[in-house]
Amino acid sequence: MSAKESISPRPKFRRNLGISALVALVVIVVGAVGVFLYVDSPTRPVVPGQARSAKAAVRGYMQALADGKADDALSFASHPPADPTFLTDLMLAASLSINPITDVEVTLDEKVSPSIASLTATYKIGDTIAETSFRAEKQGKFFFLDEVASGVSILGNRYEGPAMTINDLPLVLDDDYSYRVYLFPGTYLLEQDNPHLTISDNQFLVTDFDSFPDTNYTLALRVDKGLDFGTVAKNTFWACMKEKATFNACGFGAGSASEVDDPEWARAETTKWSVKGSVPDFSDLDFQYSQFHPQEVTATTNFIVRQDVKWRKGNSYYYLFRLKMVTIDFSDPESLRVSFTGCPIDSTPRCK
Numbered sequence: 001m002s003a004k005e006s007i008s009p010r011p012k013f014r015r016n017l018g019i020s021a022l023v024a025l026v027v028i029v030v031g032a033v034g035v036f037l038y039v040d041s042p043t044r045p046v047v048p049g050q051a052r053s054a055k056a057a058v059r060g061y062m063q064a065l066a067d068g069k070a071d072d073a074l075s076f077a078s079h080p081p082a083d084p085t086f087l088t089d090l091m092l093a094a095s096l097s098i099n100p101i102t103d104v105e106v107t108l109d110e111k112v113s114p115s116i117a118s119l120t121a122t123y124k125i126g127d128t129i130a131e132t133s134f135r136a137e138k139q140g141k142f143f144f145l146d147e148v149a150s151g152v153s154i155l156g157n158r159y160e161g162p163a164m165t166i167n168d169l170p171l172v173l174d175d176d177y178s179y180r181v182y183l184f185p186g187t188y189l190l191e192q193d194n195p196h197l198t199i200s201d202n203q204f205l206v207t208d209f210d211s212f213p214d215t216n217y218t219l220a221l222r223v224d225k226g227l228d229f230g231t232v233a234k235n236t237f238w239a240c241m242k243e244k245a246t247f248n249a250c251g252f253g254a255g256s257a258s259e260v261d262d263p264e265w266a267r268a269e270t271t272k273w274s275v276k277g278s279v280p281d282f283s284d285l286d287f288q289y290s291q292f293h294p295q296e297v298t299a300t301t302n303f304i305v306r307q308d309v310k311w312r313k314g315n316s317y318y319y320l321f322r323l324k325m326v327t328i329d330f331s332d333p334e335s336l337r338v339s340f341t342g343c344p345i346d347s348t349p350r351c352k
Contacts, residue, residue: 049075049144054117054136057143058106061134062121065184066101068092073184078137078144081182086169087149094167095186098203099126114138125187130207132185147209154179154190154215160331161294162194162219190217194295196330198222221289221297227336229297233326234282236338241273246309248273251339254307254319266317270310276320277304285326295331300324304345320345 046060048071057076064072070089074080081087104123111117115138122131135146154164154171155178164171164179166188171179183206190202202217240250246266247253254266285299307319323342330336 048072049142051076051136051143052141054111054119054138054143055106055108057136057145058119058121058134059104061145061148062101062104062106062123065092065186066096066104068096070184073148076145077148078139078146081149082151083180083182084149086166086181086183088169091167091169092184092186095184095188098189099128099187099205101125101186109133117143125185125205125207128205130185130205132208133210149182149184150206150209150211150213152181152183152206152213152215154181154217162192162197162331165191165193190215192219194330195333196222196227197294219291219294227328227330229287229299229328230283230285232328232336233285233299233338236336237280237282237326237340241275241305243273244269244271246271246307252305252321252323252342254309254317254344266309266311268309270308272308274306274308275303276306287328296327296329298325298327301326301340 044056046056046063048060048064048069051057051060061073061076064070064076068089070087070092073092074084074087102124104121107120107122109118109120117136119134119136120131121134122129124130136143137146138144154166166179166181168191171181174180185206188204188206190199190204192199198220200218200220201214204213204215206213237250240248243249245253246268253271280301280303285301287297287299289297301323303323305321305323307321308316309318310316321342321344323340325341327339327341328336329339
């Protein structure tokens with residue numbers, strides 16, 4: 001080759017091929033990042049039950065709660081809660097009417113593996129800042145949440161208490177005298193149905209699935225429209241004193257509830273009742289209320305009644321009873337039950 005001969009340039013298509021490959025790679029990377037950002041965009045709606053990332057599963061769930069859509073929220077559960085009775089649109093609507101759920105932010109705490117992640121949702125329930133921890137796992141093409149509801153125990157009463165509701169839905173007592181319910185994060189209000197009682201400390205929040213909200217409510221007698229228990233006791237007592245019965249409706253007498261109609265015993269129609277000594281002043285009684293017996297009041301008394309009655313064989317007898325306590329049961333607000341507790345003086349030395 002002579003000095004005057006020129007060297008042929010390298011073909012341009014090879015250089016262009018390299019540039020094209022680089023551009024393609026950049027496009028692929030940018031596209032992948034774009035797809036990732038789009039999937040996890042906090043403004044992108046999540047199709048119920050079709051979360052393509054762990055964060056999307058939490059976002060979709062929290063948005064469903066904020067929108068009051070119970071079925072959508074449940075669609076992100078890896079398995080349904082044990083009892084969905086209170087996981088309904090009505091419950092969510094009542095909860096959101098008290099305190100809305102707003103300002104939801106989702107944070108990825110730990111990516112355990114490509115298909116498992118731990119996350120935290122920070123949000124506001126009304127003015128209260130709350131947090132809920134989640135564990136998301138991929139099942140097939142989509143991510144689901146291990147837990148979507150909290151099991152809450154609400155302590156009931158060991159004796160008959162008023163009917164209770166939570167966000168206007170009725171509660172049913174378990175065998176251990178508590179209400180066991182599953183609830184979404186939100187605000188819950190307990191109410192009772194007895195007009196003679198008030199309830200306080202009856203609103204609580206559910207946030208984290210592993211926390212135990214304070215559900216200890218307090219029942220008390222109404223003071224604004226309270227019953228005149230003294231008048232109720234007085235009227236019932238004197239009505240019982242007119243009964244022709246060996247064992248009267250107030251709970252005292254020489255017979256018993258099972259002997260009232262016994263033909264071999266006393267003649268009930270001959271019964272006469274009287275008070276021995278001074279007539280009791282029921283207006284002075286100090287009626288006490290206890291949470292252990294949430295639908296009754298009691299007061300200490302100390303007076304003696306006499307019962308005169310004739311037996312079937314013609315003999316006449318009298319009996320003395322010391323009445324030590326009066327109980328008024330108002331579990332049926334329309335029909336109060338009054339009873340007296342005491343003992344027969346002649347057969348019980350401590351009654352004398």
